[in-house]
Amino acid sequence: MENHYFFLIKTAWAFARHHRTTMVVVYVMFVIANLIAMSEPLVLGLFLNKLQEGGDDLLHMSILYLGFYASLEFFFWIFHGNARVMERQIGFDIVRNFKEQLFKEVASLPLKWHKDHHSGGVVSRIEKATKALNGFTQDSYIFIETIVRFIVCIVAFFLILPASGFMALGMGILIVITIFKFDRILISTLKAVNEKIHLSDSTFYDYMSNIMTVITLRLENLARSELVNKINAIFPIWRKNIRVNEVKWFSISMGLALTNFAILIFYIYSETKGGGVIMIGSFIALYQYTSRFIEVFFGLAWKYEQLVWYSTDLKSVNPIRKTFEKMEKKDQTKPPTDWDTITIKNLYFRYEDEKNEKHNLDNINLELKRSLKIAFIGESGSGKSTLMTLLRGLENPNKVKVLIDGKRFETLKSISNWVTLIPQEAEIFENTIEYNVTAGVAHKKTEVVKACELACFNKVLKRLPKGIKTNIKEKGVNLSGGEKQRLALARGLFAGQNSSILILDEPTSSMDTKNELEIYDNLFHEFKDRCIVASVHRLHLLKKFDVIYLFDGGKLIERGNFELLKKNEMFQKIWKIYEKSLKSE
Structure with missing residues (x-):
């Protein structure tokens, strides 16, 4: 008993x-x-x-x-x-x-x-x-x-x-x-x-x-x-x-x-x-x-x-x-915090979307390095966002081999503490700008200001009556979709200020081209010693990245720099669709 x-x-x-x-x-x-x-x-x-x-x-x-x-x-x-x-x-x-x-x-x-x-x-x-x-x-x-x-x-x-x-x-x-x-x-x-x-x-x-x-x-x-x-x-x-x-x-x-x-x-x-x-x-x-x-x-x-x-x-x-x-028992080994190269091999993941339709990530191989700027491209549903959630450790792949500086680890959880994932959806708290950036975490004012500058939200702050102390619910405070996304991006950058891997899942999709370019320039300058992985919708940004991964139907089709991918037929098709969308705007 x-x-x-x-x-x-x-x-x-x-x-x-x-x-x-x-x-x-x-x-x-x-x-x-x-x-x-x-x-x-x-x-x-x-x-x-x-x-x-x-x-x-x-x-x-x-x-x-x-x-x-x-x-x-x-x-x-x-x-x-x-x-x-x-x-x-x-x-x-x-x-x-x-x-x-x-x-x-x-x-x-x-x-x-x-x-x-x-x-x-x-x-x-x-x-x-x-x-x-x-x-x-x-x-x-x-x-x-x-x-x-x-x-x-x-x-x-x-x-x-x-x-x-x-x-x-x-x-x-x-x-x-x-x-x-x-x-x-x-x-x-x-x-x-x-x-x-x-x-x-x-x-x-x-x-x-x-x-x-x-x-x-x-x-x-x-x-x-x-x-x-x-x-x-x-x-x-x-x-x-x-x-x-x-x-x-x-x-x-x-x-x-x-x-x-x-x-x-x-x-x-x-x-x-x-x-x-x-x-x-x-x-x-x-x-x-x-x-x-x-x-x-x-x-x-x-x-x-x-x-x-x-x-x-x-x-x-x-x-x-x-x-x-x-x-926790699956991987008790603590990885080194001063890593240089992370190699992910033979990643398989089977999942269902919100409509209960089944999808697979099939035999994905990629390499993350400090200071490397990586872009993920592909049509909607190709597996980019899913792979990002796996890298963050929010889901567990069915099969994967992880090597950190040549040492074997059992799961992607071994790198999750180094990763900050900034999502596309701009979730806003009905609170002050400061709280929206910090989510109530202890902070210095300079850290909040810095995150807002990197996300180009400092331009918005100038017109708000109380700056970062302005409450979202106050009369006259109407943020556009792009401004809300910049505020959410500032929160992600604040949270990821000590992360060695930053993952961006189209966090600039609702912004205009000028602000988007300025934000990526800010990020690449401020975090030049970090590994940045970004899901890119506007292809004019690709020249700024060191490596581009092309996905289709849950598979990795091609990888390389911009000049190399220009020769790929599928990439050429995606580029033409992108150019047409620019003309229609």
């Missing part, structure tokens, strides 16, 4: 990192605090026995015992209070590290995975797991308290009346077995409930992210009905969970009430059967320990249920983490 507590502890330990020693100290302090708290019935019992026995100087004895009894609360808080402060601080760091790691893993997964997994469902899983780990790490003292107090109660029963210890231990084992049997049913229902919740969250996310379409097409009622149906689908499983849970609590309550009755009656019987005297202190101590024993088991049942919830919710992200781990 799986131990939910140790699974949660193991996860917390993994993400505690440099706080692990402090974590151990905190748990030891909680153990000491609970040992102090559980000594209260013993001290009170000894005092009452002494009081019952009588003797000289009862006042002095009472002051000593009651003073010590009162001081226990102080010493309890010395350990418990300080441990709680440290526990919650560590818990914050654990959850932060956990969420940071999840973001890293999700951001590292290939595009195909993201296409196959709804963003709303992914967010729902991450939020559930994060809340579960936060709930556990912020209040882990509760579980230590339960364990320590259970052990102390059993030991106390054996010390006061050995037979009651066996009774409590036997009934305790029986109740624990009962809890586990019920929770086995509850776990299966919780997993089913979570999956249904992920589906309803995905639907809600869909409608909210496309709310303008929903309102414009008057789909509010249909959308609301669909969402309610998804939520209602949770209820049958949830209802079963509720009923099983209440039967579990009834069984536990009856078992504990019977245990309490049996222990106290047996103590009275054993003390009086031979004409003995019941010591009030011992009886009170036994009664308090049986009361705490009942509290412990109620706590155990409730806290174990919490553990099940936390554990199940935390495992919501297992599909994400396992996919990432599997991907």
Whole structure:
């Protein structure tokens, strides 16, 4: 049977990192605090026995015992209070590290995975797991308290009346077995409930992210009905969970009430059967320990249920983490950052487009070198953009051989950290120009200005009222398609300022010829020590590139400089089509 507590502890330990020693100290302090708290019935019992026995100087004895009894609360808080402060601080760091790691893993997964997994469902899983780990790490003292107090109660029963210890231990084992049997049913229902919740969250996310379409097409009622149906689908499983849970609590309550009755009656019987005297202190101590024993088991049942919830919710992200781990294991070798030549051989990739039509990249071979300027040309659908996503590591090819300065690597992931891909689509945030360039990343103002200059967006900045602080939503700020593309290009150049490979997937397609030429001149001058790979639509730019790759139908047809490709029949055909398009403009 799986131990939910140790699974949660193991996860917390993994993400505690440099706080692990402090974590151990905190748990030891909680153990000491609970040992102090559980000594209260013993001290009170000894005092009452002494009081019952009588003797000289009862006042002095009472002051000593009651003073010590009162001081226990102080010493309890010395350990418990300080441990709680440290526990919650560590818990914050654990959850932060956990969420940071999840973001890293999700951001590292290939595009195909993201296409196959709804963003709303992914967010729902991450939020559930994060809340579960936060709930556990912020209040882990509760579980230590339960364990320590259970052990102390059993030991106390054996010390006061050995037979009651066996009774409590036997009934305790029986109740624990009962809890586990019920929770086995509850776990299966919780997993089913979570999956249904992920589906309803995905639907809600869909409608909210496309709310303008929903309102414009008057789909509010249909959308609301669909969402309610998804939520209602949770209820049958949830209802079963509720009923099983209440039967579990009834069984536990009856078992504990019977245990309490049996222990106290047996103590009275054993003390009086031979004409003995019941010591009030011992009886009170036994009664308090049986009361705490009942509290412990109620706590155990409730806290174990919490553990099940936390554990199940935390495992919501297992599909994400396992996919990432599997991907990471494929290539553990770290490539050199000071590379000179990257050779890619025999690359094959089979994929489906948005219309579910199948395409292939077939036996692609290319070479990347520092300072080399490479152009990709070919008709739409020839495989240029797909190859660029592979170079960035956003998809995994079915087969490839990668050599970095002659050393073999297993996947293109080995070079992905050096690559920045700047796409054609100009996604703009409804925020300031500065935020659109940096996406909220820490930066220097000079870096933003530099990126805008390279992308020729500085011309646009001059007419904006607040420069880079201008908000896109402000009245009078109307950016054209070409200006938006320049802003998106500035963001890509900011992100890629430390990348040794820059990949441009037609990021200037909506710009005029003058700005486009100026931008490429800027890039080739600023990044002369980088490898630049660009998908080129306007063929007048080709003379600026060192090497040109010609694609058709997912195959590499020809490679060489501009003068060499001019002799290729297919290139001549593409050039004629391009010249005709210029005349028609």
